[in-house]
Amino acid sequence: MTTLFVLSVDDFRPLAEVAGKDPDVTVRRRGPYLEVVAPGSIRIDRDAAGCRNAVWYSAVAAVKDGRVSRWDKSELVVEPTGAEG
Amino acid sequence: MPSPGQDLLAHTVRGVDHAAFPTFDPQATITFYRDVLGFPVVHATCALGWGPGDHPDFIHFFFDIGGGDRLAFFYYFGVEPYRDTGIPDLLHRARHLAIHVDTEEDLLEYRRRLDASDWPCELQVRHEAVESIYVTDPNGYLMEIARPLRAITAEDDIDANLSVDALMEVTAEPDPSLEKFFARKAKLISERYAGEPESVTFV
Numbered sequence: 600m601t602t603l604f605v606l607s608v609d610d611f612r613p614l615a616e617v618a619g620k621d622p623d624v625t626v627r628r629r630g631p632y633l634e635v636v637a638p639g640s641i642r643i644d645r646d647a648a649g650c651r652n653a654v655w656y657s658a659v660a661a662v663k664d665g666r667v668s669r670w671d672k673s674e675l676v677v678e679p680t681g682a683e684g
Numbered sequence: 685m686p687s688p689g690q691d692l693l694a695h696t697v698r699g700v701d702h703a704a705f706p707t708f709d710p711q712a713t714i715t716f717y718r719d720v721l722g723f724p725v726v727h728a729t730c731a732l733g734w735g736p737g738d739h740p741d742f743i744h745f746f747f748d749i750g751g752g753d754r755l756a757f758f759y760y761f762g763v764e765p766y767r768d769t770g771i772p773d774l775l776h777r778a779r780h781l782a783i784h785v786d787t788e789e790d791l792l793e794y795r796r797r798l799d800a801s802d803w804p805c806e807l808q809v810r811h812e813a814v815e816s817i818y819v820t821d822p823n824g825y826l827m828e829i830a831r832p833l834r835a836i837t838a839e840d841d842i843d844a845n846l847s848v849d850a851l852m853e854v855t856a857e858p859d860p861s862l863e864k865f866f867a868r869k870a871k872l873i874s875e876r877y878a879g880e881p882e883s884v885t886f887v
């Protein structure tokens with residue numbers, strides 16, 4: 600499962616909230632993190648998350664079984680890969 | 685890997701006593717820090733013949749940068765000015781002193797002082813946790829003044845520790861990359877917080 604971790608603080612929580620609107624995505628709390636999990640890609644629209652530049656580009660805490668394939672002005676996309684670590 | 689010794693070593697340091705830099709232009713340096721920024725001069729050591737043979741006489745002077753902390757300069761008499769040339773921009777920007785202010789009002793007041801001087805503010809940025817202004821001082825040193833945008837929480841500290849642990853591991857291996865870092869950190873998070881996660885609902 601593609602997994603994106605964001606820290607559960609006010610700045611980064613909106614990313615998990617936006618990602619969680621996709622019915623294939625599950626958001627759960629793991630320690631101080633929000634764990635965003637999907638069988639396929641995780642896509643987060645920047646406007647929907649409403650983050651300013653520096654928050655947007657510091658929002659990814661960690662990625663499991665996936666890789667960031669796009670992280671630009673408009674979208675963050677985490678694509679599935681095989682397990683790696 | 686847990687941070688070795690972290691819990692055993694008493695943490696008794698209390699911030700910056702002083703940070704010291706050489707200057708070859710004391711006039712501009714004193715004008716900039718004392719007269720433009722308003723940092724009081726709090727101490728100066730005038731050393732006759734104390735230094736090594738090629739620069740025996742020097743003045744070591746200090747500006748108060750708040751909180752009991754000080755910014756200091758050395759001026760060596762009779763020494764040919766030297767400036768690093770060809771420093772990659774990355775290094776020039778990475779090496780800097782950031783001085784703290786508490787409020788936006790204070791930040792903007794320092795910006796106003798700079799903008800009214802020969803050393804105007806070069807950049808104002810809202811970072812993730814601080815908003816900063818930047819200026820290059822008369823010696824070519826990058827200086828930042830920053831105000832907090834949010835409180836740093838216990839969550840931030842946990843995250844920072846997992847980040848540096850992941851960084852240690854990834855940079856101990858060949859070809860470190862951000863992708864490998866994110867994957868290693870995810871592994872550390874999963875190990876640290878193993879077990880069934882709580883479900884989350886956003887309201």
Ligand SMILES: [Fe+2]
Nearest residue numbers: 780781782828
């Ligand atoms: Fe800085």
